[in-house]
Amino acid sequence: MLNTPTLDHTLDDTLDVVAKETAARWVDENMPRLSEWHTHIWELAEPAWREFRSAEWYVERLTAEGFTVEAGSAGMPTAFSAEWTHGTGGPTLLTYAEYDAVPGNNQSASVTEDSREGMSRFAPGHTDPHSALGISTLAGLLATKHAMEQHDIAGTLKYTGEPAEKMHGSKVVHGLRGYYDNVDAIVSFHPFYMLPLCNTARWDTQCGAYYSKVYTFVCDEPESWQLSANPNSPIPASHSAARAPGANVALMSMYTSSRIMQDAMLPSFGGWSLSDAILLDGQATADNLPARVARIQYSWRTPNVEMAEHVLAVLDRNAEHAAQIAHCAVDVTWVARSRPGRTNHVMATVLYDNLAAVGAPSYGPEAIGVAQEIQRNLGIEVMEKPFLDECEQLITPQDAEEALREHLAPWQHNWTSDDYVEMTHYAPTVRFYVSRPALKSPAGAGAYPGWVMNALGGIPATIDPTIDVAGKTIAGTFIDLLTKPELVADARAEFDARVAADPMPALLAADFEPPIELPWPDYRTRNDVRSWG
Structure with a gap:
């Protein structure tokens, strides 16, 4: 025994x-x-x-x-x-x-x-x-x-x-x-x-606070800026629309801006961390059209709720501007928000x-x-x-x-x-x-x-x-x-x-x-x- x-x-x-x-x-x-x-x-x-x-x-x-x-x-x-x-x-x-x-x-x-x-x-x-x-x-x-x-x-x-x-x-x-x-x-x-x-x-x-949130960028009209460029196109979306901004552009703008901002979000001490993950949503192929949807999840650990809320404010702001840059809308989904x-x-x-x-x-x-x-x-x-x-x-x-x-x-x-x-x-x-x-x-x-x-x-x-x-x-x-x-x-x-x-x-x-x-x-x-x- x-x-x-x-x-x-x-x-x-x-x-x-x-x-x-x-x-x-x-x-x-x-x-x-x-x-x-x-x-x-x-x-x-x-x-x-x-x-x-x-x-x-x-x-x-x-x-x-x-x-x-x-x-x-x-x-x-x-x-x-x-x-x-x-x-x-x-x-x-x-x-x-x-x-x-x-x-x-x-x-x-x-x-x-x-x-x-x-x-x-x-x-x-x-x-x-x-x-x-x-x-x-x-x-x-x-x-x-x-x-x-x-x-x-x-x-x-x-x-x-x-x-x-x-x-x-x-x-x-x-x-x-x-x-x-x-x-x-x-x-x-x-x-x-x-x-x-x-x-x-x-x-x-x-253990401290934990927040996790998914930002979903949706691009319903990614080619709208090209509508008058080729009026004789036999299909509504020209192959050249692949060059238009889409959901992936919004996601990458969010990703890079948040990485750049990470050191400035909170003091370097306190044992806090920020993690990210890209969630595939049936958009994992390269076609001649820009991606319609892209998702990124952020999870952050902080000693207290005040610090967690500050990170949240930065991420929300980054998501809003990333969506605007790429002609997208952004939806948010909470995964967790723990005390x-x-x-x-x-x-x-x-x-x-x-x-x-x-x-x-x-x-x-x-x-x-x-x-x-x-x-x-x-x-x-x-x-x-x-x-x-x-x-x-x-x-x-x-x-x-x-x-x-x-x-x-x-x-x-x-x-x-x-x-x-x-x-x-x-x-x-x-x-x-x-x-x-x-x-x-x-x-x-x-x-x-x-x-x-x-x-x-x-x-x-x-x-x-x-x-x-x-x-x-x-x-x-x-x-x-x-x-x-x-x-x-x-x-x-x-x-x-x-x-x-x-x-x-x-x-x-x-x-x-x-x-x-x-x-x-x-x-x-x-x-x-x-x-x-």
Whole structure:
């Protein structure tokens, strides 16, 4: 068994102690199944808003486990909401799955850089990996359910399927539609992705604001300036109209002006970023006519809403002028507009105590052998202990906070971005991390290629310890909250005080519709042959 606390029972043992042992034993006994489930989701690797088979798998699994499941929750085809209740009374606790993969990151679960068989290297792959995020929380959920049944613990478990996390797609919608209402506590998990946040919980510095918006340039009359140039043309639009400005011109004007302006949008410090992506909309061929439609998506991460709004003003202005330059109209579509997160010290303390009881992940001989083979294939001297030391160590939330603050400006209260922040505005929430496998770099060398961490996230020997520790930690935290009403009350009191001190209303309208119909990268299966669609 991995990381299962050894408990010597006495007559003084309390309900939470024995229930936690029951839950941990469930994780141990079901680890082969959990590992298989993870491999399945990791191999599906479906991109944002197109995770149809991944969501279907979760709906079927949860239904089989006795949950009442709503598929397509909040009008999102690849979302779901599941609920299970035991007994009467008790708190309502929530955790969630994510399962979107990232286009352009196709990597096999192997020790060399290689695409999964039969697929383009530009197909999606799990990078964080969200596959492990989902199966870890599912492990904690089902282990808690088992312990509640075995020890007759009352309460309600809620579990949501959150698609399109990479673009903050679903949590803001679930929140606006009331799916987090009447929840007493939320546990948010993510595999470690940056130091010092490894095997710990966030303390004061939560993630910041995230905005994402699509600008669509539409050119209905691109050749209007040429109408009198060739009155004898047998067709309304002369072939020479290809020279006329069109949607692509507007898009490129927007792209270049925003790139030029990027350094002037905000101060160079504060950890903010701006990303862009061109969405193809059936306009990817060169004909003798100018493009009628072109879309570009911008996503930006900032420490606070004020900074995010300033970037928004610059982009909106650039889009307006780019459209005018190219004789186009411009339509806008919000993808996400997330508030900075709220902290909850009560929740962070409860969770970290449970993480400390379980212990950090430990990588055995098989995992070490995999890591050493990767080093050997990269021409790196093989290390006896190839994994980052921090991957097998705990760090308290307070110590992680202190180390994090050393790199941040004093005025900066939030850092980087993740959409769990929306949940923190509906119920007391803790955000925690368990290490995913990461390798030590040789002295004087740079980071490993990106494919290495992606591959390690798909190899059972290296990723299963993450699932084991996170699942047991979530179950232990839930059991504490289910059996100790004072913890729930204290967490709620802290939440209410923080809301009163700093109200932050939602940034999108209650009837906001998720942009599922935009031409997001798709990945379809036809007759068991995988291909881009």
